[in-house]
Amino acid sequence: EDQVTQSPEALRLQEGESSSLNCSYTVSGLRGLFWYRQDPGKGPEFLFTLYSAGEEKEKERLKATLTKKESFLHITAPxxxxxxxxxxxxxxxxxxxxxxxxxxxxIQP
Amino acid sequence: DVKVTQSSRYLVKRTGEKVFLECVQDMDHENMFWYRQDPGLGLRLIYFSYDVKMKEKGDIPEGYSVSREKKERFSLILESASTNQTSMYLCASRQGASGNTIYFGEGSWLTVV
Structure with missing residues (x-):
């Protein structure tokens, strides 16, 4: 059975404190790994798509990376x-x- | 930009009422989806459609039906609303295969009293 596990469930950072969010996946025949941002009460907003191990995508303070088993969303100076x-x-x-x-x-001011 | 529009953002309905949630996409996407999102359970697929008049059951279709008479419009129908259907409902669309990006609407908050 395909599974996607994100960790941590919740993360509190100070403004400017960089960190990473983890996404572990077990999927037979990965056909894309997607990251979304969702604000309270709204639908998910598309951020990135990654297709192969080693691929990286960046947008402002966010960078998404992909390995064969995990993806990371790095946030720099949030x-x-x-x-x-x-x-x-x-x-x-x-x-x-x-x-x-x-x-x-x-992210706390 | 892709736009997926859900016509109702907030609804309050009574138990037993028939409820229609409408969704329209403007990018000529083949695939459309209805999910519900509940705290601690994440997004769960109710129904999806690969083409006009085509529909497939998702993981939790009980108590729901759908209609896709035109390519751009996908409707979710609650035949007889119940309190356990109180939730956030998300419509989404995608062009072609599962490797393509899926785009979501803003969501419809349904409260059944």
Whole structure:
């Protein structure tokens, strides 16, 4: 069974304190690894897609990386507006997707 | 930019009512999806559609039905709403295969009283 596990479940950082969010996946025949940002009460907003081990994508203070078993979302010098839940999704499952439960990130000023 | 629009953001319905949630996408995507999102359970797939008039059951289809009469529109129907269907409902669309990016709407908060 395809699985995506995100850790930690919640993370509280000080403004400017860099860190990484982890996404471990066991998917037969990965067809893309997706990261989304979700603000409270809103739908997930697309951030990145990664397709092969070694691939990296960047956007502002965020960088996503991919290995054969994990993906990391690195956040550098975060600001309070980066506070959100970050979802990791892999290509797999009946609809072609397997969702993680998300990491709830809080950046304190 | 891809836009997935859910017509109702907040709804309050009574137990036993029939509820329609509408979703429209503007990118001519083949695939459309309905999920519900609950705290601690993440996103769960209710139904999806690969083409007009086509539908497939997801992981939790009980109590729901769907309609896709036009390519851009995918409707979720709660035949007789119950309190355990109180949730956030998310519509999404995607072009083609599972390796392509899926885009979500803003969500519809449904409360059944």
């Amino acid at each position: 600001k309070p507006e980066d506070s959100a839940t970050y979802l990791c999704v892999s290509g797999g499952g009946a609809d072609g997707l397997t969702f993680g439960k998300g990491t709830h990130l809080i």
